[in-house]
Amino acid sequence: DGGITQSPKYLFRKEGQNVTLSCEQNLNHDAMYWYRQDPGQGLRLIYYSQIVNDFQKGDIAEGYSVSREKKESFPLTVTSAQKNPTAFYLCASSPRPGSNSPLHFGNGTRLTVT
Amino acid sequence: QKEVEQNSGPLSVPEGAIASLNCTYSDRVSQSFFWYRQYSGKSPELIMSIYSNGDKEDGRFTAQLNKASQYVSLLIRDSQPSDSATYLCAVNGGGSQGNLIFGKGTKLSVKP
Numbered sequence: 001d002g003g004i005t006q007s008p009k010y011l012f013r014k015e016g017q018n019v020t021l022s023c024e025q026n027l028n029h030d031a032m033y034w035y036r037q038d039p040g041q042g043l044r045l046i047y048y049s050q051i052v053n054d055f056q057k058g059d060i061a062e063g064y065s066v067s068r069e070k071k072e073s074f075p076l077t078v079t080s081a082q083k084n085p086t087a088f089y090l091c092a093s094s095p096r097p098g099s100n101s102p103l104h105f106g107n108g109t110r111l112t113v114t
Numbered sequence: 115q116k117e118v119e120q121n122s123g124p125l126s127v128p129e130g131a132i133a134s135l136n137c138t139y140s141d142r143v144s145q146s147f148f149w150y151r152q153y154s155g156k157s158p159e160l161i162m163s164i165y166s167n168g169d170k171e172d173g174r175f176t177a178q179l180n181k182a183s184q185y186v187s188l189l190i191r192d193s194q195p196s197d198s199a200t201y202l203c204a205v206n207g208g209g210s211q212g213n214l215i216f217g218k219g220t221k222l223s224v225k226p
Contacts, residue, residue, distance in 0.1 A: 033213070040122070042202065042218040043158075058213070090157055100146040100165065100206055103214055105157040 002027045004106035006091050011111045013085075021076045021109045023091035029104070031097040032074035035090045036060065043090065049074055050097040078111065085113045116141040118205050120217035128225050133190040135220050137203030140184070146206040147179055149188045152219065153199045162188060193224045 004025045013019045025032065031050050035043040045058030049068040063082025068074055078085045088110050092103040117140040127133045135149075146165050150158035164170045164177040164186065176189040186205075190197055200219040 035216075040218070042118075042216040045213060048213060102146075102148045102160045102163055103204075105159070108157045110155075 004091055004093055004104060006089075006106035006109050008109060009107065011109055013111070013113050015113055016080045017113075018077055018079050019085075019111065019113075021078070021089055021091075021111070023074045023076065023106060024072055025074075025091075025093045025104075025106075026072060027093055027095075027104065028071070029093035029095050030071070031094045032068070033092040033094075033103065034058075034064070034066065034074070034076045035092065037088045037090060046076065046089075048097075078113075085111060087111060116205075116215050118203055118215050118217040120201075120203050120220045122218060123221040124223050125220055126223045126225060127193050129193060129195060131193050131224075133193045133197065133222055133224070135188040135190075135201050135203075135222065137186045137188075137205075137217055138184055139186070139203075139205045139215075141205065141215075142181075142184065144205045147177070147186045148204040148214070149175075149177060149186075150202040150204060151197075151199045152202055158202055190222075193222075195224050195226050198222055198224045 007022045033048040034046040044060050047066040049055040065077045090108045091106040094101045119138045149162040151161050152158045162177040164179045170177045174191045178187045200221045202219045203217040204214040
């Protein structure tokens with residue numbers, strides 16, 4: 001079955017450590033996205049990528065970094081510069097950017113930083 | 115700043131009733147509109163897409179779009195306890211990126 005796989009499901013880190021969240025898709029989608037969700041909040045866009053080797057900052061990119069070396073993979077690194085990293089992180093994809101297609105979501109990674 | 119507004123709820127309806135969820139958006143050039151359902155602790159799942167004015171029905175769900183009023187709604191007929199979740203409205207932000215802008219969601223509770 002095609003889909004988006006995020007790993008791990010739960011992640012615990014100490015403050016000051018960088019951490020990388022994995023996102024892999026086998027839907028052959030061009031566009032991939034990272035969102036953050038806090039309790040009672042909507043989804044906020046961190047980064048997105050429309051094509052391999054290219055990515056753009058979203059609304060809340062500070063303290064995060066991404067790479068898009070392969071079409072299937074779009075890992076997110078939460079750096080120690082991110083002030084409030086504890087959140088639910090969602091990776092998504094769509095067939096083509098600007099295609100009016102809905103986003104397909106992975107199951108999410110819940111990150112807790114203490 | 116493009117915005118999508120939803121009542122946060124909670125919206126409580128009895129089992130078997132119609133649940134009505136509403137959403138307004140600020141960007142007049144938006145072309146595509148989506149409703150996602152999100153159970154607690156889970157990721158959003160797409161339940162309806164709508165692209166043109168009017169109603170679109172899919173089983174117990176009906177999406178309604180009024181571009182002139184910048185308003186989109188979701189009706190759930192014969193509500194079931196399993197419909198209890200947070201419903202997110204998402205609007206295409208326009209432009210070549212096509213990024214979706216999400217509302218904060220309306221929490222629906224269906225009482226048996």
